[in-house]
Amino acid sequence: MVPEGFVRHRMAVAVLSGLLGVAAVAPAGADPVIGSNNVVVADPSVPRPPGQPCVVTLFTNVSFDDFGTRPYSYAPPTGCSGSWSKVVLEADFSVTAGRQYDRTATLWLGGVNLYFGTTEEPSASVSPAWHVERDLTDYAALLRNAGQGQAIIGNLVNSTYTGVIHGSARLLFYPASAQARAAQSPDMVLALGSDPVGSTTTLNTPTDKLARTVTLPRNVERAYLDVFTQSQSGDEFWYTCVPDAYASEVQECGGGNFREAEISIDGQPAGVAPVYPWVYTGGIDPYLWRPTPGVQALNFMPYRVDLSPFAGQLSDGNPHEVALQVAGAHGYFSATATLLVYRDAHASQVSGAITRNTLANQAPTPVIGSTLVQASNGDVSGDITTRLDRHVAIEGYVDTSHGRVTHAVTQDVGFDDRQGFTINATTYQQLTWQRTWSDTTSESRVGKQVTEERSEHFEYPFTLDYNQVLQSDGSISAASTVHQAYRQRSEERLSGMRAYSADVHNRVESADTLVFDASGNLASHSGQQSAQSFDFRDSLGGCYRTSLTTQAGALTGYITGQGCPGHQNSVSWFAHPDGSPDSSLRPGH
Template sequence: MAQKGRVGRGLCGLGLVWLLAGVTQAAAADARFTIGSPDVAVADPGVPTPPGKACVVELFNDVTFDDFGTRPYSYAPPTGCGHGHWKKVVLQADFSVTAGRQYDRTATFWLGGVNVYFGTTQEPSAAVSPHWRVERDLTDYSSLLRQPGQGQAIIGNLVNDTYTGVIHGSARLLFYPGGGAADVPDEVYPLGADPVGNTSVLNSGTDQLAKTLTLPRNVVRAYLDVFTQSQGGDEFWYTCVPDQYAAQTFECGGGNFREAQISIDGQPAGVAPVMPWIYTGGIDPYLWRPTPSVQTLNFMPYRVDLTPFAGLLSDGAPHQVALSVAGAHGYFAATAALLVYRDPHAAQVTGHIVRNTLAGQPPIPTIGSTLATDAGGNLSGDITTRLSRQFTIEGYADTSRGRVHSTVSQTVGFDDTQGFLIDASTYDQHTRQLTRVDSVSTQRRGPLVESYTQHVRYPLDLDYRQVVADDGSFSAATTLSQGIDQRTARGLEGVTLYATRLSNQIDAADTLLFDASGAFTGHTGQQNTQHYRFDDTRGSCYEASVSSTGGVLSAYTQGQGCPGGRNHLNAYSRPDGAPDSRQLAPF
């Protein structure tokens, strides 16, 4: 087995080395893209808004990010704009990076300790100074925004003679007033110790982001919005292998199962899947010209239903809500926000957990291997990682409407196969991974049963192949397919009241070329296609596709398959996959 220093490095080494050009993302795909342009082109929708003029509150304007310091700002709610009751609240942010060389950087915005934006930035090139816009629906955080507070923007960025890209950013909140204000949580509580806001680092599966809270005595529903972003040694966690196979496969150890764990007072309370976000410098930066991978610039939180614990959380005692990442191997950046609904007609709610089958089901995957080395020292075979759990958490709360029984039932699964072929001239690793969650939340008051179902899939198919030529030069070819598939439905007495379908799929390919000394000489075969589709049972329909070849836009379509060949989104829809507070009817 020859030249393993070059051929057998695996993805862990290569993806962290190359600082090539990046791409950008617009807020919506209804902009008119230019065929043949290397500029950003995405299929993602923007946040749909109600008709009428928005009240605008600027958070910061044209701030420079050229170091690792924070950028503080003060916030005050808009005056004369719906008296604190809004149909919709949208965060809108614009970024740019000067031409030059720079890593992708993590970007977060905060207010009163609560995260209001989480994403990453673009890698520029000598010829391209990328600029982009992101939007996040913050309607569910309206209670936070009714009070003045302190916030900060954090984009840690190193600028010197080598890394020259300077990041600039501006952000504002758009408030849409009017009748029929949205049903939103009554309180929002940040997890974490920083009163202004920052992520917590989880280096191992035992590390926790924890906050002890004393909540109101009349909680009737509770949700936790969770972000877990892989960085450092965990950036390419989805390609890692169990420690016992790391040396022979030339890959990172620690395995590739990751799952967020939520607990209340040490009792397992829920799980959240970990999305394998790939940044614009990831694996091969040319893959992401001119379209980044799924959610790269604008992460969506995963919402965990903690409503069965409402009675317990209402007892007036302090309770610890904690978040960890099973399998974390250095490191994850994490944050979370607890969203609470209160009983408007009762000062005290009581209740208990009556069943919790998640307790006693530790997240330990089953590992299998068919790896084998032949007489010539060539390695081939698969490593499989499997985990599937079904659990139910049930509790009741005695409210002003009587006893409410709340149940969360979930089936969570992780299926991964890492296929390897390693010989004297070839290193091939093929990752086929699927993270899945099927959940049903119900609330029963007497004979009345409301339900919310959600089916989430994170498919990832990644093939990475290095081949050495006779003259010692070599190529590194990547083909990748990644997506999010999500289905939701709200029902009453078995009748579906509202349902949604979302599919966001990206397919990309490129080959990097190196001479015999390992110097980068160019790339070939770049192509990239993203297709985005959303519809619901109340007439919303959105479809857009973008394709590129050789790093420039080659095709763009929108509205195909929608009535009249046009996109239409209702103002209350959430086509970006953002969590929805209207999972069940307002109390």
Template sequence: MLPKRFTRRGLVCAGLSFVFAGSAFNAAAVTDPIGSTNVTVADPTVPRPPGTPCVVQLFSGLTFTDFNTRPYTYTPPTGCGTHWAKVVLEADFSVTVGRQYDRTATLWLGGVNLYFGTTQEPSAAVAPSWHVERDLTDYSALLRQAGNGQAVIGNVVNSTYTGVIGGSARLLFYPASPGAPAAKAPDAIYPLGSDAVGNTVALGNSDSQLAKALSLPRNVERAYLDVFVQSQNADEFWYTCVPDQYAAQVQECGGGNFREAEVSIDGQPAGVAPVYPWIYTGGIDPYLWRPTPGVQTLNFMPYRVDLTPFAGVLSDGAPHQVAVSVAGANNYFSATASLLVYLDPHLKQVSGQIERNTLVDQPPTPTISDSLVTDASGNITGDINTELSRHFIIQGYANTSHGRVHTKVEQTVSFADTQGFTINATTYRQVSDQLTSVDSVSQSSVGAFVIGRYSEQLSYPLHLDFTQQVAADGSFALATVVHQNYAKHGQHQLFDITLYSADVNNTVDSADTLYFDASGHLTSHTGQHSAQAFAFSDSLGGCYRRNVTAQSGVVTGYASGSGCRNNQNSVSWFSHPDGSPDSGNAVLGW
């Protein structure tokens, strides 16, 4: 039977009320990257409205060589008003040639997260650089006030780890105009973290919480929580771990492979946020992710939890604890969350209560089964299965200036994972097939009339095939095949009429084989190839398609717009082709 595998950590170092007033946004042309070894992704940038933006530079030319934060000050722009059509964060990062781990990168303002992602690992010959964007229109209330922020990229630079990370970031504010009205953004933003400038909180186990007692305005009519939970340390490869009772037998990390973020209000379950199996650029085999990293690796998307059924409760004037935990956390997850609230402009006091909450009696406890067989020689074959599916309804009402509004959030959240093992004297193979899925409907009613409905389906498939083969001389090969996907469908309805729907699909496939001598030293690698396909379409005719292929660390194929009208990408400026969240009930136009 093989010894525990070589470390996988790294072998080297707005609202829709104006949808029909918008115009199409033609994605900017990109220089043909074929032949490049630099970071190349198929992801879309954030589409922009017409007009010239005001630009606020957050920082420029910073370097990250230690674990100290890099503070900056923020002042709102002048000359673009205070209610913008769109706000976009742009950030550019790079790392010098040499050896360096991937690092977690976050940007903050007033305790609120503006960006969350990781960095690209360099090589001895390639100093990668990359660009990220985030739609921050829903954070406009935060950005109307001056404040303090900081960039956090903890990094070690010494004689061994030589890569110096650099970065710059700015905010672009697009002024409102007749063709691009001011967004119907939340009226207030509240971070859950305790750091007044901003930082993540480590959740070491299932009982750990990111929590804050908030005293909110007394006229909350809608509320949403943007959640990020990022696996770290022993939890980085949580998707390959097995329940503790199997860990020694199959030579894997323990703690199981079910992870899910749980949201609560005053200790009562209030929602669920699925955990995406992000793989960082040093993960499993670093060559897999050069030059194209995994799905969202450099730029995470938050998951938005609809807490509107609790609007009446949150408006009662008392402090309420809003908390996030990670079921299954096993040292540890970095977490941050921001509460976005819409206020009733015509009423000083909203009242209401929760009418139904079936999530209360459904703890996040998966079912475990196995078909493992150990023969007389100690060879192991078989599967370990982990499953959990919960259907729940959370319903509440709020007495608003529009009348008594009943909001029902109905979701089915499912997790299914099968890990197949083949372990003998010359082979260690683990094949993981995991699927997290969410089917969600948020519905608002006044009396018998359904006045707003937002449905969303999410799918996070992950396939990982890892095979270690040992030769007679003790040398060995590690072959890895990875398939990742992020799929999202959203649909907005008003009075049972579909106003808008959109689909996002992001897929990355990559493979590589590493070779080691009998002493465990890396000698070579071969067969590296990868492909990313990104597709977006919506009911207004918006279309975005981009495909990237690479071989041996070099971009070999690049196609943009193929399959769209006139073979050109064209999306509406208010759309979310990157998969970033929007507030479904913004369609109400309140």
């Protein structure tokens, strides 16, 4: 039975919150200048509520010139000790001109990840600088207490690799007010990693695990897991790899190209997180990403897995292992994950159990196909295909202070990849076409009535055309064209009525051709160009649209607000136009 006034109260909150203020949202980073060769992106900044924030500095102008960590101490803001409507991380990075690789960048507090991304590669004449932001409102429980944190950007500096990275970071706390109500954030924030300050875990094979055994309070009502899985080393270009049986024939990395994060609780499959094909700024051809990097390359978005069907099991007072593995890992992935727990505020103990789990019987084993043909002269042509489709249903109940709540998560998750090869005496061409997707619906019922339903669609299209040609003088041209996107649609319904929906679409297209002389030295490059467009819309009228073009390493075109009402970007302060996760889409939560 639905508690009296439950639906009416929830709907009233949604409606009233929708009437609150909006924020003009600017693109992340400095104002763009046509002709500039500094980093420029179309991604939006995190929208802010009204009011003056309290600022806590984590570190300022720290140098990263070795592989040591950079520790810092954190204390909550004394001037904003009450409830917060929003918490935002801001960080600024730069690297001096010279030769340097792209580097992985992470920020931590008490073992929990606050930021995960990579750095921009410099050039001999360009010292890039860039700005990143992350909405940490759902991590407010962590930020209530003082703790130790660290920044990690492992960087080699010597006579050859001369680029020194610098960085600063701060947290902004926005006090709750009549115009910006307090966030209903999780009651607990727990890192899966074992490092008490924070670091990633290396997963070399599909059997390697990032895991933590936790004994949670006995009143867990909902739970989520924020997942980061970053490809490294031999797995950096996993999207180009082929099954071992074909690796030598097509001169590519083995291990196949299916990757997927698998979540488990006490060894029982509990959820799936797709892996995004991030391309870092040194990837494939560094000129592809100057001055605009690939999708999310500087600022990864975590994927949030709903573990709420397991709330009853997690509340039994016993220790439980929550673990993460990467199917297909082939040396290696860097992983981190954060467990977010909501507790029943009116019961010290709840109970429940899992009643259905079809994921337990579905191994992540893709179907492989091939039309490769090898001619008598050694020429190779044809396709290799990899595909996996699964339908998952997980359901469990928890007896709470407001009745029995049943949480049901259904998910259609898929991976579809085609690698086309043309290999002969003068040409090596590989065309990679890949699409990863996930359609998830999370439903909560009190008795027989559906009280809340959240649906999310994620899609990661990726295309790489690499065409290497041997010229008559012994030189080699290598032309690369990359198309990648991040698409997300989210919708929440309360008692059958739509409360909120939002769409995010981020696209980057880049092209360049490298020329190597007969000795294998880089001689020149040509055709360097890219374009990015970022679109966000929601059911409350929020709109953000920004697009840009670049050529020869410089910004050539920049348009923002076009297509939005009044040609101005404007979204509600509680929106997530960057695609970052939110455990509740309810306006003003």
